[in-house]
Amino acid sequence: MNEIIDQYFDLSLMAERFGEVFDGFLITIELSIVAGVLALIWGLALALLRQLPGRGFLPVRFATIAYIDVFRGIPLLLIILLISGSLPYLEFLPESVRIPNWLGQPDPFWYGVMAITITYGAYMAEVYRAGIEAVPGGQMEAARSLGMSHGQAMRNVIVPQAVRKVIAPLLNDFIALMKDTTLVSVIALNEVALVGRDIQAETFRSSALTLGAILFLVVTLPLARLVDRLINREQRRFTRGAPRVEAL
Amino acid sequence: MATPASERADGDAEPAGPLLSLAGIHKRFGQLEVLRGIDLEVKRGEVVCVIGPSGSGKSTLLRCINLLEPPEEGGISLAGRDIFGGPDGGAGESGGDVDFLRQRVGLVFQQFNLFPHRSALENVAMAPEKVLGHSREEARRGAAELLDRVGLGDKLGEYPERLSGGQQQRVAIARALAMGPQLMLFDEVTSALDPELVKEVLDVIRELVAEGMTMIVVTHEIGFARDVGDRVVFLDEGLIVEQGPPAQVLDDPREERTKRFLGLVLER
Numbered sequence: 001m002n003e004i005i006d007q008y009f010d011l012s013l014m015a016e017r018f019g020e021v022f023d024g025f026l027i028t029i030e031l032s033i034v035a036g037v038l039a040l041i042w043g044l045a046l047a048l049l050r051q052l053p054g055r056g057f058l059p060v061r062f063a064t065i066a067y068i069d070v071f072r073g074i075p076l077l078l079i080i081l082l083i084s085g086s087l088p089y090l091e092f093l094p095e096s097v098r099i100p101n102w103l104g105q106p107d108p109f110w111y112g113v114m115a116i117t118i119t120y121g122a123y124m125a126e127v128y129r130a131g132i133e134a135v136p137g138g139q140m141e142a143a144r145s146l147g148m149s150h151g152q153a154m155r156n157v158i159v160p161q162a163v164r165k166v167i168a169p170l171l172n173d174f175i176a177l178m179k180d181t182t183l184v185s186v187i188a189l190n191e192v193a194l195v196g197r198d199i200q201a202e203t204f205r206s207s208a209l210t211l212g213a214i215l216f217l218v219v220t221l222p223l224a225r226l227v228d229r230l231i232n233r234e235q236r237r238f239t240r241g242a243p244r245v246e247a248l
Numbered sequence: 249m250a251t252p253a254s255e256r257a258d259g260d261a262e263p264a265g266p267l268l269s270l271a272g273i274h275k276r277f278g279q280l281e282v283l284r285g286i287d288l289e290v291k292r293g294e295v296v297c298v299i300g301p302s303g304s305g306k307s308t309l310l311r312c313i314n315l316l317e318p319p320e321e322g323g324i325s326l327a328g329r330d331i332f333g334g335p336d337g338g339a340g341e342s343g344g345d346v347d348f349l350r351q352r353v354g355l356v357f358q359q360f361n362l363f364p365h366r367s368a369l370e371n372v373a374m375a376p377e378k379v380l381g382h383s384r385e386e387a388r389r390g391a392a393e394l395l396d397r398v399g400l401g402d403k404l405g406e407y408p409e410r411l412s413g414g415q416q417q418r419v420a421i422a423r424a425l426a427m428g429p430q431l432m433l434f435d436e437v438t439s440a441l442d443p444e445l446v447k448e449v450l451d452v453i454r455e456l457v458a459e460g461m462t463m464i465v466v467t468h469e470i471g472f473a474r475d476v477g478d479r480v481v482f483l484d485e486g487l488i489v490e491q492g493p494p495a496q497v498l499d500d501p502r503e504e505r506t507k508r509f510l511g512l513v514l515e516r
Contacts, residue, residue: 141316142361142420146375146427147351156378160365 010207017199017208024195025215031109031191032178035116039177040170042117043124044159050125051132053150064125071122077183079119084111084187112184120177127169131162168230175220175227192216265328267292267462268313268431273322275305275312275486282308283319284486290431290464295457297473297494298466300483301509306466307358309483310433313464314355315346326352327430351379354424358436360416362408362423368395369404372423380427387426394422398452414445418452425456432456432463439468470513474498482506 014021049064071079088098088107096102100110135158143153185194196209266289275283282305290296298306311317313324315332324332331345363371372391376382382390392404398418408416417437424432434453438446450472456463457476467473473480473494480497482490482505490503501507 136361138357138359138361139363142357142363145314145316145350145353145355146423147347147379148375149347152378156374157363161363164365 006205008206008210010205013199013203013205013207014211018211020195020199021192021208021211021215024190024192025212027109027189027191028178028181028193029219030105031112031116031181031184031189032174035113035120035181036174036177038113038117039120039124039173042121044128046121046125047128047132048154048159050129051154068122068125071119072126074119076115076119076180077186079115080112080183080187083115084108087111106189108184108187108189111187112181112189115184116177116180120173120180123173123176124170127166127173128162130169131164131166132158134165135161165234168227168234171223171227171230175223178220179216266290267294267327268464269323269325270313271323273309273312273319273324275308275317275319282486283312286322286483286486286488288481288488290462292430292462293460294462295476295478296464296481297477297479298464298481298483299468299470299473299509299513300489304483305486306483307435310355310435310464310466313433314353315349316355324349351427352430354427354429354432356417356420356424356432356434356437358439360408360413360420360440362416362419364408367405367407368400368411368419371408371419372426375423376426391422391426394425395419397455398422399448412445413441414448417441417445417449421449421452421456430462432461434463434465434467436466436468468513470498470510482509484509 046064046068049060050068052060084107087093090098099107101107102110139157139161140153143157144150148156181191182193185191185197188194192212192215193209196206196212199208200206268288268290270286270288273283273286274281286305286309288296298309300306308317312319315324318332322332323330326349329345329348331349362368363374366374369388369391372394373384373387376390377384377387380387392401395401395404398421400415400418400422403411403415403419408419411419421437437453438449441449446469450469453463453465453472454476465473465477477494479491480494481488482497482501482503484505490497490501490506497506498510501510
């Protein structure tokens, strides 16, 4: 029993290395937020491209669907390795793109951002699509009958309603994205998993990784509760008239 | 009630000919031929009521006029301008002709289709602001005026879910009027309403009739058609079976099918 505690829950080790682990976790958070915001935007762009009407946009729709299918089907780890291992050697690109150091973050950070945005953009595009398709067809017809273009109708009528419907699943995807940022440790980004591994290799104890896991839970558990509440609220809206059961 | 068409400075007034003319409109959904050659002319200021059994193509006809469902064959012209000439010579999904038409033809749906994430005022003000380029203040002022005229001056900030069906439908009418249409299309606008809410919506339409608005009204309210219609068109199986003044079509129909339909409807 003591062995278990020493291995996973060595409080003195946790206290001693807390600063390092926490710094790593801050990088995790930064990576999650930057990549999360970009994936939200890129996913919406993909979903809108996929909804473009008419025969003329058939190639665009086709290309978008192909993109989404491909990047949902490839492991994120492979994308990270592909980007980090190739981008620096593509001589035709400017150096600031090959070895990006924007906003004072090192290049593995940005390779991670790219890989996560590419992959999670595809996931989130599917979530947005579900939201857009859940908006009744009469909404688009009403907007078009008032003379709005497809784009105006999307912007003013469809997307605002669709986003409201999918906030909860998007947040779910964000939680998954946050956890997946640990994969970027394989290209030497000093985020929480890599910091924990280094300490593990040094001390033969895993408590720093446990500490990292606990830090994750501090963020992800409230987010998961928030998702539940959003889902409950959405469901209540559709069961009007039924007695109200307050969540939590 | 709406901005009179003549005030619009776009120079498409052409008082001589019919406002709307349809020639040989055909519409299919797969194997089903819903419209099988509709010819119809509507003069300025005329109120045309379309009646017919369900599945006769009444709603599809309105949706074709608005090009929400582009017809496969036939021609549509509005205010002397040819809008649609069949699939080949026809207007595209976003062609200038489609914009021309939709900005001049208002459509009110059976299910209201209000924008649930916007207040009554914003529902009405949206299209003038986004499509006609009015300033936000101007659009909102116009919207408030229109809502006032349909009796909802005290509901400007309410969201659709807090309004009764009759109120929602009146907002929808105001929303269509906000574009200053020359022609209004009403698609069974009272069919989804509780009986006690029908009158308030029909009264709004009556007021529009009194102001000389040109309109095509698809309705099951035979009494209303008799009251306000200049002409009643009886549609069955995608064809116009009979048309004429309400007194003639409704009280003294020539066609057997019209008689049978009216017999069934008026029995209730």
